[in-house]
């Protein structure tokens with residue numbers, strides 16, 4: 001994005017963000033709306049009470065209490081620590097290795113599961129499937145525009161695979177909870193915990209899956225769907241819980257805590273990621289295509305909650321990758337520079 | 344009563360998903376129309392639970408109940424009278 005990007009004077013949402021309107025002081029409608037959002041704290045309080053009840057009811061019944069989608073990034077590392085130490089949950093950590101995790105992320109993952117005494121399963125999808133999936137997600141219109149206001153298309157494909165892998169594991173092993181390291185801003189306060197109706201969820205994703213099947217092949221179903229047999233034999237679905245939203249720590253607080261576990265900050269990722277080398281590519285493609293950075297919404301939310309200064313947020317997204325620096329990743333994915341520039 | 348439910352629901356949808364009232368076709372699926380994604384459905388369900396004091400289990404999160412604004416309003420009415 002150019003230097004002349006017009007942004008809200010309170011948060012960092014830019015003029016390209018869908019449905020944005022600025023008032024005479026340059027404050028966006030998202031910030032103005034927020035004034036009436038007294039419900040967020042209420043939602044957190046509600047979620048806290050209900051999650052406490054749910055944990056009391058289901059904890060300690062089987063081998064594991066929860067599957068944790070564990071990427072090795074700062075937020076999921078902190079969440080894994082909360083889950084084991086504060087909530088005393090027996091956690092099975094699940095890492096999906098997309099082939100682009102920073103080597104430091106793996107050291108962090110091993111260090112953390114050892115420090116916390118957690119079992120770990122790692123799944124690495126074949127690059128024969130994964131590279132075409134990334135390419136399709138980057139170059140084609142796959143997802144609902146609403147989804148793309150908060151996450152890049154490639155990130156969303158990756159997270160979908162992780163969510164389904166975690167659900168599969170939870171159903172197979174009859175584990176009552178799925179944990180993830182999302183923060184407020186990444187997800188709405190109304191989604192701190194939830195149960196999904198898998199059948200309806202899949203039904204509403206069918207148009208998306210069809211696009212992916214056409215572009216990538218029918219292997220999409222192996223990674224994006226749960227088998228009918230497993231669904232039919234399922235009596236109860238797990239709850240998805242984002243413990244980090246209840247705690248709501250600042251980035252500095254998170255970093256200070258996880259450093260005690262031996263976690264170190266990778267240097268080969270961009271300012272918005274703490275584990276994945278694809279992120280710079282994803283942000284570049286998203287900004288090129290949509291005109292705004294996929295982290296604007298999340299960082300703006302943190303600013304409104306006084307968890308991040310506007311200056312720090314701008315710094316995080318300012319370090320936008322140059323297309324030349326993405327060359328190795330483009331080569332690995334089989335994408336030409338021209339294909340990206342034409343977006 | 345259903346007018347009241349509908350107004351509250353539309354208030355929530357327009358505020359949370361940044362859409363104008365006129366853009367919402369009350370008989371069409373908001374997912375199909377691109378107003379919300381599948382996450383939005385969870386947000387709406389939680390809003391209904393808190394606002395109307397009903398319990399929405401995952402078995403009830405189906406297209407027949409959540410397939411449009413009108414369907415959601417009838418669903419809430421049915422749940423309240425139970």
Ligand SMILES: [Zn+2]
Pocket residue numbers: 008009010011012013027028029030031032300
């Ligand atoms: Zn703003």
